[in-house]
Amino acid sequence: MLSLQYPVQNSYPVSQAITHRQFVRWLLALAAFSTVFFASAIHAAGNNPDADAAYQRQRTACTNGSSNQNRATCLREAGAALQAAKQGQLADTPSQYDKNRLERCNVLPEKDRPDCISRMQPGGVVDGSARSGGILRESVMTEVGPPIVIQPPDTAKPSGSQ
Structure with a gap:
């Protein structure tokens, strides 16, 4: 019977070589860590109902033309706001x-x-909108100045008149 023998070409000494069992354990630990890491990232990114609702409102405003931007810019900014909200930056x-x-x-x-x-x-009169070119805020302040004293004309009659 013929026996084929392959030479072992390990650059590591036998004491430092990884056994099959150690490799499988390392691989399973890496898989478990990756699963937990990516699951928590996906959960954090997708679990913000307020941000999703705000995005839907903004998207509706973009598509029906009630925003003060063109459609492409509006949609891009709505998406950026959603992403920032999900990352906790908004x-x-x-x-x-x-x-x-x-x-x-x-x-x-x-x-x-x-x-x-x-x-x-808050309070005062607010008029206008961003769409119409600006918001005008009006407040009325009354300032009381120093009193003005008006001297009555001298009513003394000249000495030669009756």
Whole structure:
């Protein structure tokens, strides 16, 4: 009977060689880690019903023409907002709205900022829209100045008249 023998060409010494059993264990551990990692990433990315609902509203506004952008830009921005929301980078909190509202006043000269801040507060008259070219906020402030004293004309009659 003929016996074929192949020479073993291992670059590692026998003490460092990986056995079949060790390789299978390593492969199973890698598969388990990958499964847990990718499942958690998929779960985190797909579990945001508020973001999905907001995306559907934005998409509807894009397709029916009620947004103030062209359709392609609107859809692209809606998709970007959805992705940012799913990654936790989109903050639509009331405190963020307040911060944004006050940031608009920072570009004005120092003497005009208090008036701008008062116009940005709730209340007052708001007219217009972004689609029509801008939002006009009106607030009325009454300033009371120093009193004006009017001197009555002198009613003394000259000495020669009756």
